Amino acid sequence: MSNAPAPAPTSRREQILKEAARLFAERGFHGVGVDEIGAAVGISGPGLYRHFAGKDAMLAELLVGISERLLDGGRMRIAEGGESPGAVLDALIDGHIDFALDDRPLITVHDRELDRLREADRKRVRRLQREYVELWVTVVREVHPEPSEAEARAAVHAVFGLLNSTPHLGRPGALPGRTDMAHLLRRLALGAFGAMADGAEEAGGAGGAAPASGA
């Protein structure tokens, strides 16, 4: 309950959340004042309190929202099931890349401001994150059974770091465009997972276990 008020497609709430995400990403939760957030959507200061209980509530809704969307997306892709575990992993990677490229500010805020939440919300977000990670770990281990679970989990975290690196990129166009970037990130991620396996089996079977599928 309590949800589904938003009748309109892009309600005021969503507009506020979007701007808040951008500002939080740029200057940090504590670095942004409510007046700024208000100004960003054309209203000023305390007007925000008609839409949110407080500044904390905005952050909470942002973080929970991201985590849920990531997890739901992951579950969906797994449920759809590809032709092989490798295809599912590809789908997970592509999904995460879309997210990282399209919602940079959210990604930034996501792993930066978690501790500013109230205990309850923080636990909820952590739970969602953990489930998302475990989703990946499961799939990764189907594709690459050799490494230990601890290794696989660490590798998943590392690949998240890799995929989430886009926000750190400098403004200038000294970088590939969106499409090229997506392809590059996908390759890098697959390469990393492949190397995780290669090292673990030590067999020297460079074959890479035919990790990918697509294209």
Add this chain to the structure above:
Amino acid sequence: MSNAPAPAPTSRREQILKEAARLFAERGFHGVGVDEIGAAVGISGPGLYRHFAGKDAMLAELLVGISERLLDGGRMRIAEGGESPGAVLDALIDGHIDFALDDRPLITVHDRELDRLREADRKRVRRLQREYVELWVTVVREVHPEPSEAEARAAVHAVFGLLNSTPHLGRPGALPGRTDMAHLLRRLALGAFGAMADGAEEAGGAGGAAPASGA
């Protein structure tokens, strides 16, 4: 006689910086009060002003310090020159991993609080960061000449994200120990760079394509 006030090697300043780094990493620059930092080193509150001009000064010294150490380390390893470009890249990676594993808080603060600096300091830090990246780009392109410079640069950023992922790891020991972690990260990084190259040449060589050199 008072117990060793420790005028020793690790001066009060360094002690303060270390604790400040930890706290900034945990709760963010704005999230930490000077009283907390003071308490962490046994003195309280404004006593810090005997050692630093202000809270900002601590952050500035931290960020400049990290950036300089990273860059110097990188330059040194390049100057030493390995037996091959691949060996140099290995050295860069190992160096960065040591840093990431030993100075987690610093790494966290490093790419989180950059914008809280005064214009001058921020520019300085950015310059150092950029030089460090370019160092890597140069070496990477010697090992893997095929990809464009833009791709190589993006890949370097991504690998930084991968290597810097350690701070995000949960407390529990559900993860590899330091040594295993270092080996794993190294493999992942090399795998990513190898995949960057594989994709660029389109050779279709599914395997690791003998990415680096090292062991």
Add this chain to the structure above:
DNA sequence: GAGCGACGTTAACGGCCATTAACCGCACCT
């Protein structure tokens, strides 16, 4: 054509927090 609820506005209030003031004691030198 009155009433009401959604949405804003501006003006306090109150707390937190970085920074400064004013003051202290010990170590060390002469």
Add this chain to the structure above:
DNA sequence: AGGTGCGGTTAATGGCCGTTAACGTCGCTC
């Protein structure tokens, strides 16, 4: 002894900022 200065202390001070109050205005429905 006497002075100097470094490293601390506790008590203001002053500003920023989240939040609340009190008050207006549409636009809608009965």
